[in-house]
Amino acid sequence: MSMVEEAQVLPVKSEVSKRQARPSSRARIIFSKLAHTPRFWVGAVTLAVIVLWSLFGLAGYTYNAVGLDVMAMNTAPTAAHWFGTDQIGADLYAQTIVGLRKSLIIGFVVGPVSALLAGFIGALAGYLGGVWDRIIVWFIDLLLVLPALYILIMLYPLIKGGSWVIVMVYLAVFSWMILARVIRAQTSSLRDRDFVKAARFMGVKTSTIIRRHIIPNVSSLLIIDATLGVGAAILTETTLSYFGFGVQPPDVSLGTLLSSGTGAATTRPWLFVFPAAILVITVLATSLAGDALRDAVDPTSGANRD
Amino acid sequence: MIGFIIKRFINYFVLTAIATLLAYVLASSALNPAARYLGRNPQPAPEVINSILDGLGVNPHVPVLERLWTWLSNLVMHGSLGMTVDNQQVTAVIAARAGVSLRLLIIGSIIGALLGVAFGVWGAVKQYRLSDQLVSYASFTVGATPTFVIGVILMILATGLNGITGHQLINFSGEYTAGLQGSFLVMFGDRLNHLILPTITLSLTAAAGYSRYQRSAMLDVLSADYIRTARSKGMSRNRALVKHGVRIALIPMSTYFAYSFALLLTGATVVELVFSWHGMGEYLVSSVQQNDINGVAGSVLFASILVLIAGTLSEVVYAALDPRVRV
Amino acid sequence: MTETMIVPGTHPQGVTPVLEVENLSVTFPQSGADVRAVRGISYHVNPGEFLGIVGESGSGKSVSSMAVMGLLPSSAKITGSIRFQGQSLLERSDGELSRIRGKGLSMIFQDPLSALTPVYTVGHQIAEGLLLHDKKLSTRAAALRAVELLKIVGIPSPERRAEAFPHEFSGGMRQRAMIAIAIANDPKLIIADEPTTALDVTIQAQILEVMQQAKEMTGAAVVLITHDLGVVAGNADRIAVMYAGKLVETGGVDQVFHEPAMPYTIGLLRSMPSMASTEARLVPLEGRPPSLAALPPGCPFAPRCPIAIDDCRKAEPALVAQPGDPFHSAACIRSAEISDGTLERADVFPRPQPVAAGIPVENAGAEVLSVNELVRHFPLMKGSVFKRQIGVVRAVDGVSFDLGAGQTLGLVGESGCGKSTTIMEVLELTKPQHGGIRVNGIDVAQLSKRDRLKMRKDIQVVFQDPMASIDPRLPIHDVIAEPLTVHGVSRKEQQRKVSQMMELVGLDPEMASRYPHEFSGGQRQRIGIARALVTAPKILVLDEPVSALDVSIQAGVINLLADLQQQLGLSYLFVAHDLAVVHHIADHVAVMYLGRIVELGASDDVFNRPRHPYTQALISAVPIPDPTLERSRRRVLLEGDLPSPTDEIPGCNFRSRCPLYTLLPENLQQRCKDEDPSLRALEGISVACHHAEHDVLISTGTEGQCR
Numbered sequence A: 001m002s003m004v005e006e007a008q009v010l011p012v013k014s015e016v017s018k019r020q021a022r023p024s025s026r027a028r029i030i031f032s033k034l035a036h037t038p039r040f041w042v043g044a045v046t047l048a049v050i051v052l053w054s055l056f057g058l059a060g061y062t063y064n065a066v067g068l069d070v071m072a073m074n075t076a077p078t079a080a081h082w083f084g085t086d087q088i089g090a091d092l093y094a095q096t097i098v099g100l101r102k103s104l105i106i107g108f109v110v111g112p113v114s115a116l117l118a119g120f121i122g123a124l125a126g127y128l129g130g131v132w133d134r135i136i137v138w139f140i141d142l143l144l145v146l147p148a149l150y151i152l153i154m155l156y157p158l159i160k161g162g163s164w165v166i167v168m169v170y171l172a173v174f175s176w177m178i179l180a181r182v183i184r185a186q187t188s189s190l191r192d193r194d195f196v197k198a199a200r201f202m203g204v205k206t207s208t209i210i211r212r213h214i215i216p217n218v219s220s221l222l223i224i225d226a227t228l229g230v231g232a233a234i235l236t237e238t239t240l241s242y243f244g245f246g247v248q249p250p251d252v253s254l255g256t257l258l259s260s261g262t263g264a265a266t267t268r269p270w271l272f273v274f275p276a277a278i279l280v281i282t283v284l285a286t287s288l289a290g291d292a293l294r295d296a297v298d299p300t301s302g303a304n305r306d
Numbered sequence B: 001m002i003g004f005i006i007k008r009f010i011n012y013f014v015l016t017a018i019a020t021l022l023a024y025v026l027a028s029s030a031l032n033p034a035a036r037y038l039g040r041n042p043q044p045a046p047e048v049i050n051s052i053l054d055g056l057g058v059n060p061h062v063p064v065l066e067r068l069w070t071w072l073s074n075l076v077m078h079g080s081l082g083m084t085v086d087n088q089q090v091t092a093v094i095a096a097r098a099g100v101s102l103r104l105l106i107i108g109s110i111i112g113a114l115l116g117v118a119f120g121v122w123g124a125v126k127q128y129r130l131s132d133q134l135v136s137y138a139s140f141t142v143g144a145t146p147t148f149v150i151g152v153i154l155m156i157l158a159t160g161l162n163g164i165t166g167h168q169l170i171n172f173s174g175e176y177t178a179g180l181q182g183s184f185l186v187m188f189g190d191r192l193n194h195l196i197l198p199t200i201t202l203s204l205t206a207a208a209g210y211s212r213y214q215r216s217a218m219l220d221v222l223s224a225d226y227i228r229t230a231r232s233k234g235m236s237r238n239r240a241l242v243k244h245g246v247r248i249a250l251i252p253m254s255t256y257f258a259y260s261f262a263l264l265l266t267g268a269t270v271v272e273l274v275f276s277w278h279g280m281g282e283y284l285v286s287s288v289q290q291n292d293i294n295g296v297a298g299s300v301l302f303a304s305i306l307v308l309i310a311g312t313l314s315e316v317v318y319a320a321l322d323p324r325v326r327v
Numbered sequence C: 001m002t003e004t005m006i007v008p009g010t011h012p013q014g015v016t017p018v019l020e021v022e023n024l025s026v027t028f029p030q031s032g033a034d035v036r037a038v039r040g041i042s043y044h045v046n047p048g049e050f051l052g053i054v055g056e057s058g059s060g061k062s063v064s065s066m067a068v069m070g071l072l073p074s075s076a077k078i079t080g081s082i083r084f085q086g087q088s089l090l091e092r093s094d095g096e097l098s099r100i101r102g103k104g105l106s107m108i109f110q111d112p113l114s115a116l117t118p119v120y121t122v123g124h125q126i127a128e129g130l131l132l133h134d135k136k137l138s139t140r141a142a143a144l145r146a147v148e149l150l151k152i153v154g155i156p157s158p159e160r161r162a163e164a165f166p167h168e169f170s171g172g173m174r175q176r177a178m179i180a181i182a183i184a185n186d187p188k189l190i191i192a193d194e195p196t197t198a199l200d201v202t203i204q205a206q207i208l209e210v211m212q213q214a215k216e217m218t219g220a221a222v223v224l225i226t227h228d229l230g231v232v233a234g235n236a237d238r239i240a241v242m243y244a245g246k247l248v249e250t251g252g253v254d255q256v257f258h259e260p261a262m263p264y265t266i267g268l269l270r271s272m273p274s275m276a277s278t279e280a281r282l283v284p285l286e287g288r289p290p291s292l293a294a295l296p297p298g299c300p301f302a303p304r305c306p307i308a309i310d311d312c313r314k315a316e317p318a319l320v321a322q323p324g325d326p327f328h329s330a331a332c333i334r335s336a337e338i339s340d341g342t343l344e345r346a347d348v349f350p351r352p353q354p355v356a357a358g359i360p361v362e363n364a365g366a367e368v369l370s371v372n373e374l375v376r377h378f379p380l381m382k383g384s385v386f387k388r389q390i391g392v393v394r395a396v397d398g399v400s401f402d403l404g405a406g407q408t409l410g411l412v413g414e415s416g417c418g419k420s421t422t423i424m425e426v427l428e429l430t431k432p433q434h435g436g437i438r439v440n441g442i443d444v445a446q447l448s449k450r451d452r453l454k455m456r457k458d459i460q461v462v463f464q465d466p467m468a469s470i471d472p473r474l475p476i477h478d479v480i481a482e483p484l485t486v487h488g489v490s491r492k493e494q495q496r497k498v499s500q501m502m503e504l505v506g507l508d509p510e511m512a513s514r515y516p517h518e519f520s521g522g523q524r525q526r527i528g529i530a531r532a533l534v535t536a537p538k539i540l541v542l543d544e545p546v547s548a549l550d551v552s553i554q555a556g557v558i559n560l561l562a563d564l565q566q567q568l569g570l571s572y573l574f575v576a577h578d579l580a581v582v583h584h585i586a587d588h589v590a591v592m593y594l595g596r597i598v599e600l601g602a603s604d605d606v607f608n609r610p611r612h613p614y615t616q617a618l619i620s621a622v623p624i625p626d627p628t629l630e631r632s633r634r635r636v637l638l639e640g641d642l643p644s645p646t647d648e649i650p651g652c653n654f655r656s657r658c659p660l661y662t663l664l665p666e667n668l669q670q671r672c673k674d675e676d677p678s679l680r681a682l683e684g685i686s687v688a689c690h691h692a693e694h695d696v697l698i699s700t701g702t703e704g705q706c707r
């Protein structure tokens, strides 16, 4: 790896000296790297298709999520009921799409929000250093002792009877900790970098340093983890809802759908398999895209190292 | 080295102790122990409810810190965690259930870690080859599948298998077949049989995470100078990778183990619920559903102790693996 | 040209070379264009010979030797032939090569920090190499032999140290352990890839000495790969110079150094600042090596070659023997003209004329920066939960110096001596732990917040690593303008100043909207200098400003700094570990050891007649790129490593390593033990040694004091 780098001498610049600079060239490098990663395309395209599908998938479809087709109870997938129906004749396709919408909203809100939270707290700890750093890290460690799921389950009485929005809030509040530690480590190593020192010696204000030098340099991490966080949030939400601690009926999410489908999973597998497959594909897409993003941003990845 | 571990232990101890106390406070303010009685028919008189709650030490009229103090002093003085809403000692319930969870956790985490490490190393050494791609996609897929879905899918598959063979080849409901009589061997075999699916479920989830992490730890090591040194001494690439590479790539894994233990606990809880095992995770869930504060506190304490042990264990492993911390 | 492509070098009859490399090429496939790291090189090494391969980063020197070892990544495409003791190495499997590696052929790597596995003891790692090649050897015998080897390479109390882990070793000791591994099986050839680059000069001198001994003991041939011509001057028999993946000149060490026939070699030799001469200006070697992914036809050096003619760009010149000396070859179509004197070497790369001085410095020499008894101690903490202080690191322990207007003060010393901490303390512009700092006569401890901000205009800094000191995400206009943003300069004025500064440091102002990664190392350092100058400061603090740059780039930056000083009347506080650079640029020099200044005086005085034993050792450790001088030089070698900065050392803190101390009679030694020497005046300079008058070291010489 170092070998290749040593051998790679930058091209002579004089020929291109007259060309004007393009917008952030680092972003360009990352994009061109991403473009060559099949995993990224698989993830991003799948995700886009799923989002579009959840938006328009019900257009032109005969049934909706609440109506019951009493003529067709317990049917396996047919031309009319694409994913089949359950024992009271509810259309599973329509329900899946409605559940998917909710899960997607939860994922796309919780992922970025918790990444922001993590970025703020982590950067603060890392840049302040000293006692503040130790207090914040200790607090993070404290939150990490018990599984987040346990805490969320204990909070169930507060969710019960409430709207699914509360679930979303709780999810965001309890899923930023590990990322915050990563951001903190990154920030405190940035703090010792010469360009931050240089800015300090020029007399640049702390807030300006954080805004101009620290945040842009950890932003790629935040973007990656916001992406990965989408999948993680969907997973936690479905697990909670599956056991009845998350989204409460009459709201539907993929978790509640799977929950009601489990009982019949061995006899009428469509009730379980379809929503489960959609769920897995959605989460898989976000983690493929996120992982490809990480590879593209991390300068040490992607080299042939052996 | 002993000093190092003791210090880490104390650190963990303080953390878990505070976390447990906070969880107690959280549970006692979130749960409504009276709800259980209010729904009864005929509804007991408020005084009756009050006295029952007082007896349990969970009356919301008593300030929460005072209740915490009572709970704590009972624990320290009498080794008691109070009574459940069904008038059982919480400690007795824990004693009956702990083994169930531990069996699952220990076997699951060992198999999961071994598989994860093996696949991670394999993937890193074969980076970007087909086998690495397969392992990667498999671990991503498992990682994207909620544990309960894995469990249910395994159940569907096992039912199919049982149906095809016409035998009850794999049992997966509960931790043993109720009412089964027979020699020790039969009973043992039955329990083992019931272990199969839950263990697979838990180890699969664990292995997916470990393998991703191990792969990247191993990738960092692959390009390390000391591998080159070992090869320049006359060691073949594979031997150098195993003796000098894997050995070092395991060091960050010990830290990761501590971090991922919470995930493992979550996974075990889900597995218990899916396969109707009466373990500690299931106990936490049913206690929450029954508004049983003492039960919740007891199961949280149990989880905290496991976290404490896992954390200390990972420090021990870390110190054993890395001479740089043994100062 | 009758002789084509001869294998250069002496070729005694009947002797098979240990290593013969023929037409070796290494290509790394990359998306886009393949990187042709090595392009058809041929050389050989005779038994017991010492070959130096010299080249800058990216020249392919390391890649070619990794190819010999068979340690390149599998993606590399290798063609040509490599024969070790007559047997071909290239088509062999990893298993077969493993039997040769470490036994016949061994290697020493650059970075001793990462080259040893951190989790095994040093003894184990040496024994491992023995056991791999001798299946009959018992583990115990191997361990004993490992201890013996550690002793050979000069590690004190080897029995105990064999049980230690690499992190318990200092850099120099680790490199000794690496040598022990390399010589464990009495190899026929040792390849050393930049073995001393990561080390301080006094340690470098020790390691080179150990390598020579190891070579004599084992009778092995040595290939030493380096970027530093000085390192090979005194040791090598033959030299091969690489440029852009090709050998461009080979020959005996004297021929290559004294009569170089290839313009690149000439430029390299002339651009190096040397301890032996202090010309006013260095000869810059402009430009940079071509991209190995897109090589233009013709001589790869043509874009930088001052004597390039049209023919140079037509075909790449082959390496051909020089008329009159079959063992000296060069790859240049004009090398005959250079050899026969038609083209004077000095004219190929003429020394640039000094620039005219700008406005004369007002009150030249008046004190602009004064540091008095500066102290910076760091508490050394231990424990994770209950931190407690277990000691004090005396990073800076009472340092005083003055910097005059328009002058340069060089602060030199090895890593850990406290020179960087000193300047960081100065740059904080706050009250130090102890002592005082005055800038332009104003005590910085008394400054108000606003005044301090104002003062920052006057004192700016240039960092060592231009990669690290510039935010990669800002276009360079914003980088250079950053100091102005603090002082409320208008956007328009900022732009004007930035253009002006870029012009001043030799950058095209049109490039202002580009991003740092589009610039080369040398250009980036110019950006760093432009940023420092944009507020029109009086004092510039330069923290190792050229040590991260390639040799051929250094000269340009040093010249630029000298010119700027002339034009703008700047004062420099110049921190460096490279004595040759400091000797070249500084008016005054302060030598630091363990947080103290041990010698301070005018640069010429200190360098020509060092008085402190440490300075003497330091100066004599710097290799000179001249084989004749280098061989005749007497060395003052230091023993051991820097003591831990937490140690409380009574008396003189240099005592544990002082070569003079060991020579002193006991009654004089007593004073070193009892009394901490402070700086005292001695014939125009200041020196912190009780016995600096005793010139025994230089006059009698204590050559080869290293075991």
Ligand code: SF4
Pocket (backbone or CB within 6 Å): C262, C263, C264, C299, C300, C301, C302, C303, C305, C306, C307, C308, C309, C312, C317, C331, C332, C333, C334, C335
């Ligand atoms: S061949 Fe031409 S360009 Fe190349 S070094 Fe010789 S004179 Fe210069």
Ligand code: SF4
Pocket (backbone or CB within 6 Å): C613, C614, C652, C653, C654, C655, C658, C659, C660, C661, C672, C677, C688, C689, C690, C691, C692
């Ligand atoms: S005072 Fe003594 S020990 Fe110190 S440098 Fe002088 S001679 Fe050496």
